[in-house]
Amino acid sequence: MFDNLSDKLDKALHVLKGHGQITEINVAETLKEVRRALLDADVNFKIAKEFTNKVKEEAMGQNVLTSLQPGQLMVKLVKDELTELMGGEAEGINLSGTPSVILMSGLQGSGKTTFSGKLANYLKTKKNKNPLLVACDVYRPAAIDQLHVVGDQIGVEVFSDRGNTDPVAISEAGIAYAKANGFNVVIIDTAGRLAVDKQMMNEIATIHKAIQPQETLFVVDAMTGQDAVNTAKSFNDILNFDGVILTKLDGDTRGGAAISIKSVVNKPIKFIGTGEKMDAIDVFYPARMAERILGMGDVVSLVERAQEQFDEEEARKIQKKIAKNKFGFDDFLSQIQQIKKMGSLKDLMGMIPGAGKALKGLDIDDDAFKHIEAIIHSMTPEERSTPTSLNASRKKRIAKGSGTSIQEINQLLKQFDQMSKMMKMMQGGGGKKMMQMMGA
């Protein structure tokens, strides 16, 4: 996410991060580089200029040059300003009505239908809601089919009326259906066009006026940079929407839209889409995003994801096995499954401070676990529970069965051994021992 921008900001702030002397001149130079990095990321010129002016003002107000750690203070000021620009606090969505009605708006291809599904899934699994999806694209039958496919995937009912060409009537019928059938959230997916046009704007404005939703969300493809910001402005002028959804942040996005949109329409980014799958949705936290952009990682989100996937019973089982020296490859495999559920490896790596930069250029893909899984699947149950039984002939057989090499198997055995030792140490009240080992 935002690799290019992160890289450039890192370079810009490099001098200040070091311990060299900091002068008024290199602060000015640095801010010039920061501004250039923002412009390259497709941030609006005026916003980039205001951004660096504000940081400069703050820096002077806080006497950066005479502070104890001027470099770090500057980085902090840039981070704070970036956070402010993206919206300060995270803002949730309004779910006050019975049912609460959420209207989706945006151009065709922005990811509206996908996001409607993701939001329904999020509200169902994380917020204990009972959502209904309503298909209001009366121009493209395929769009209605797509919403039904999405609904089936996540187990959420979809309301549609294929013969009907009046989106207002369909929305109203959908809401009435929800009321009659105990749905407490209604998500209305509407038709989009490839570009802003009068007819589409009139249509969405008419639906908006008729159903008076609790929440109107504008969905936009982050890859479109400045265009995303301009489209947001057009939709906001008509709808005065409540929040922005930025999709496709998993791609090679430059970051301009994420950084500029809030200050142009004065509406918060509420969620981001980070993939095509139904669980690729994240609440947007400006401060965490600023930290990620500045290569500081996002440990809070990482821990949250780990907690979400944490299975207490499984953990207890594994703890017992470790205590009895019975931790085997089956357990290793189940640990891998849990990590995989946390998200794509690349995404997870980006949340570890400094890791994004260190691993830059490396091709981390989710196939990284594939070989390990293949090796373990080629083992007999006995071999899995007693890794020491793996002699040369068994290794040869496993290599053949899994399409890997003996070298890879040896490497896995070594990793497994290290992991078992580490776990044993943590068990024996050895947290301290481990810290010592790591040189802390």
Ligand code: GDP
């Ligand atoms: P709509 O026309 O606005 O309803 O857009 P769709 O929901 O059909 O999405 C258009 C395309 O973008 C589809 O191929 C989606 O799979 C893809 N898409 C949507 N959201 C994301 C996302 O967050 N990341 C990625 N990589 N693709 C997405």
